[in-house]
């Protein structure tokens with residue numbers, strides 16, 4: 399009997415757990431070590447942060463679902479990994495031994511790289527549901543005394559799509575509240591141009607997203623470095639304008655990501671930023687019985703940029719990492735060599751509050767066979783339908799390729815429209 403431990407139970411970890419349970423669960427021991435007792439659907443965070451969703455609508459508890467399917471569940475997190483001895487220590491001190499380990503711990507949010515950045519400083523965040531809830535509380539306070547707004551992403555950030563989503567959603571919500579006139583919005587980004595998205599653009603995303611921001615009277619700074627944030631002002635450097643002191647009353651900035659401490663501290667497992675170095679089969683280059691999926695995986699930038707920009711790791715891509723990992727672990731247990739590789743294509747739906755934009759890049763790094771971006775209300779509708787569908791299916795432990803379905807579903811909605 400093989401013992402498999404999965405650390406992290408979100409988009410990557412929970413899908414991996416369900417898929418492993420279905421593929422090999424009966425004969426082998428599957429253990430999930432999560433930092434939280436709940437699953438939360440991360441793509442809903444921009445909506446939580448504006449008050450369009452409640453946390454209870456986008457979250458559910460994990461224990462009974464996983465235990466019913468035969469997995470062991472720990473909700474105290476992994477505090478240490480000893481990859482030489484094949485053990486994981488949980489936050490409550492249990493030492494668990496594995497034959498195969500799947501790391502799906504997502505990012506550590508690197509607010510500390512910019513003084514004053516983040517929920518403990520002067521800017522809101524939508525990266526976790528707790529942050530999104532706090533961002534909403536801040537937003538309600540701001541609406542009582544509105545003023546300038548700064549939305550964007552810090553140097554080194556890779557998760558750019560949600561920053562655009564949030565800027566546009568905020569624009570729509572402020573219009574609904576009849577406050578938009580009092581709130582000039584500036585989009586501050588590390589990207590070399592609007593619509594770069596960490597992927598050197600997708601289709602005509604530059605023109606499309608510039609047009610979108612222009613239509614909404616959202617001005618922008620690109621290749622921006624946020625030097626520091628103080629109460630009510632952000633000090634931003636760009637080559638064109640030099641150092642600017644930008645006033646704000648509300649700000650949401652996506653930080654750069656790193657690997658979480660328990661993973662980053664394992665010798666030889668990670669790159670200098672703590673992301674797991676994997677081969678084409680999602681296996682650690684140093685420890686062949688350790689796999690990694692999701693945001694915790696090291697993927698180099700698609701191109702050099704004046705200010706560092708990371709590669710986004712989106713749901714569709716994560717799903718393909720999970721599928722390859724599960725196939726390979728199953729093969730290894732059956733005495734075969736791992737052969738499955740992820741597709742790593744980028745496909746994403748962004749909600750802009752009153753419309754949406756769909757992106758598809760295949761492969762991720764240009765020159766591509768497919769590079770496509772399209773705007774329309776059908777994208778927004780598809781994303782709302784998908785959210786409900788995804789949460790319902792994840793509650794049930796269904797392991798269909800959700801993101802693939804989402805894209806096909808979106809295209810169907812487009813046809814109907």
Ligand SMILES: Cc1cc2nc3c(=O)[nH]c(=O)nc-3n(C[C@H](O)[C@H](O)[C@H](O)COP(=O)(O)OP(=O)(O)OC[C@H]3O[C@@H](n4cnc5c(N)ncnc54)[C@H](O)[C@@H]3O)c2cc1C
Pocket residue numbers: 405406407408409410411431432433434440441442443444474475476477502503504505524525526557560658660691692693694711712713714716745746747748
């Ligand atoms: C606001 C936002 C919106 C997004 N929207 C989209 C979208 O619309 N479409 C899309 O395709 N992608 C989107 N993404 C990108 C991506 O799909 C998500 O970030 C996705 O949730 C990443 O999944 P993950 O499992 O790799 O990491 P995460 O979702 O971050 O999950 C990691 C999990 O590991 C846990 N963990 C951390 N440390 C430990 C530890 N030591 N022990 C145990 N557990 C630990 C964390 O608590 C967390 O639950 C979005 C990202 C963000 C931040």
